[in-house]
Amino acid sequence: MxxxxxxxxxxxxxxxxxxxxxxxxxxxxxxxxxxxxRPFMTYQPFLPEVSAGSVEARHVAVSLRRHLRRTRVVAxxxxxxxxxxxxxxxxxxxxxxxxxxxxxxxxxxxxxxRTFPIPGLIDEAIGMKQVEEAVAIRDHILTAFDRAATLPAGPERRRLLTVTFVGGGFSGVEGFGETLSLAHALVRSYPELRREEVSFHLVEAQGRILPEVTEKPGRWVVDHLRGRGGNVHLNTQLVSAVGGHVVLSTGEEYDSGLIVWVAGNxxxxxxxxxxxxxxxxxxxxxxxxxxxxxxxxxxxxxxxxxxxxxxxxxxxxxxxxxxxxxxxxxxxxxxxxxxxxxxxxxRGREPRPYVHHNLGVVATLGLGRGIFQYKGIVVRGFPAWVMHRGYHVLAVPTWERKVRVLLVWFGALVGGRDIVSLASRAEPRRAFVSGGQPAVTTPAGPAPDTTELRHSVGTSGGSGSGR
Known part of the structure; x- marks a missing residue:
């Protein structure tokens, strides 16, 4: 039968x-x-690079109907x-x-x-588990730079250029490192802004980040991110995010234009x-x-x-x-x-047990930077970043997706970063309805509602980048 x-x-x-x-x-x-x-499978390890514009959003989405030709797909x-x-x-x-x-x-x-009943969290934060969230993070940062460049130095400009990641696992560290790299690259295109005005915060409740690596490499990652101007808060919790005003358990307070919640699943x-x-x-x-x-x-x-x-x-x-x-x-x-x-x-045969020996962990910390560890072997910096890209271009399913990702990377190598924000895609009819008047970019304020994303079924994959 x-x-x-x-x-x-x-x-x-x-x-x-x-x-x-x-x-x-x-x-x-x-x-x-x-x-x-969803009509696609999301290759989540590439989401940090999507948020930094290093990988096209569509290229991390593997179409179910295109690749499951003998399977019935129900949306x-x-x-x-x-x-x-x-x-x-x-x-x-x-x-x-x-x-x-x-x-x-x-x-x-x-x-x-996974979320907690923190005041303002659901209203202000955005996750980084789905491709549309990663795209929104990228567009938010690009739009924030455009807006900040038209403002005088002061609290509002400082808020627009402040980004907070909550969670020090793979998703948080990779997203933090990639977007920090993007922001520092953007400063070169905005003579109105100074690098010192860009403020990135990584908040972790435990005393270390990247628990998948051993303690010494974990400390190196913290020192590396701090050396690049990042603010890494260990043994610290988010207490409130009402109105984008971040309050930490250490007593520190500041306004953040973007809050990314990556504190686990x-x-x-x-x-x-x-x-x-x-x-x-x-x-x-x-x-x-x-x-x-x-x-x-x-x-x-x-x-x-x-x-x-x-x-x-x-x-x-x-x-x-x-x-x-x-x-x-x-x-x-x-x-x-x-x-x-x-x-x-x-077919009447006995199943075999699942056994897999860990291949090690690898993480990107931004363009040209990374870390890899396999048992006692640790590789840092540019070689680890190359290993990260090499591993994931092999791991992403289907040859057509591998080729597309490689072509985007090659294009970025030749032409540099694409710094165009498409945040206005959230209101595609605005220009039509306004009778051709210039569209006003959606303010870089509260993140879009992701309630439907958090409660939808069908996101099997790693918590974090999934090595």
Whole structure:
């Protein structure tokens, strides 16, 4: 009998599961359906470079319909998983919610941005987990420089040129380093402004940043960012952001034109609150090493999970009970292993456990700057930045995306940075409605509402840049 396989979420794990299933399944063996509110998979490690204009936004978005040719793609959010009835409830952007039946469910819904009840946070901040957020960050910085250049020196100009990143993981450090590099490059094109007026703050609640690297390289990154003029606040929390006025737990206060919240992820609400699958105390789906869901009574038939919303045992870690960290390095490989295991069980064979030995960590700290660590080997500066670009151009899926990214990098090498802001795209009809009068650029004030982004299903990938 042909099996109906439903994949919830088309992030790293979901996309790679479906992509691999297309290669492994024989025609007529199964029907595969992917459900995601977005028509593409986002390659999140490139988002910091999108925010700095080093990578085009479209090139980090991998089209589902173009690359999943034998898979049914449903545009909608899964709002309920009822495994007892073998159904999922799908809420599309248009029309009424409906249910889909299945024989096998693969849950790769991913994580969502974790927030806290900090005054002003939801109203003023923006995340950096989706491509449109990264684009908005870039356009905001470019627009802020244009506005600041027309103002006299003073509080308003200082506010426009102040940027705050909250969170010292990979996303925060890479986004901070890349946009700091962009801002310092912009100063050369604005003779009205001075480099000393540009103020970038990185706020981290712990006593160190980049917890994935060891302590000494982590200290080097802090010193490096501070040496470039960045303000790194360790052991510091954001207390308030009302009206863009930042108040830190150390007592420091200042006005910030842009606040980027990258303080980690949390389990997807559809998994934690709208599913009958077994969960860990942290809200992740309990799975075996072979990625089959496991409950108190043993394996849950017809249920699999991988990526950020799955508690996958880390068999390469000698620590008892260790779980794989939620990043792209694991999610991609878990998707491939899940697909192979799923096909094996359909054909009556035993699945194999997921085992992956860490390949090291690599991060960009801005144009021409980076850090790489593999066990005791640490590479800093330009060589590490080259390694970062080399690794990710190989890791981004599909050859057409690799070629597009390489062409953009080559164009930037020849022609330099493109410093045109397209912030006015948020109101594309303004010129038409105003009768041809010059459009006034949207003020670089509060970030756009990202509530829908935070609660949509289908973002499986790394918390942070995902190495």
């Amino acid at each position: 042909k099996k109906d396989i439903v994949i919830v979420g088309a992030g790293y794990a979901g996309f790679y599961t479906a992509w691999r299933l297309e290669k492994l399944l024989s025609r007529g063996e199964a029907r595969v359906t992917v459900i995601d509110p 909608g959010s899964v709002t309920r998983i009822d495994h007892a009835a073998r159904t999922v409830t799908v809420t599309p952007r248009d029309g009424d919610a409906f249910t889909l039946g299945y024989d096998i469910v693969v849950v790769t819904a991913g994580a969502v941005t 949390t389990a997807n609400p559809v998994v934690t609150h709208h599913s009958d699958l077994p969960l860990t105390p942290r809200g992740s789906i309990r799975v075996r090493a072979d990625l089959r869901v496991e409950g108190e009574q043993g394996i849950v038939p017809g249920a699999w999970a991988a990526g950020d919303d799955a508690a996958v045992p880390d068999l390469a870690n000698p620590t008892p009970g260790a779980l794989t960290v939620p990043n792209a390095q694991h999610a991609v490989r878990q998707g491939r292993r899940l697909a192979a295991n799923l096909v094996a069980t359909i």
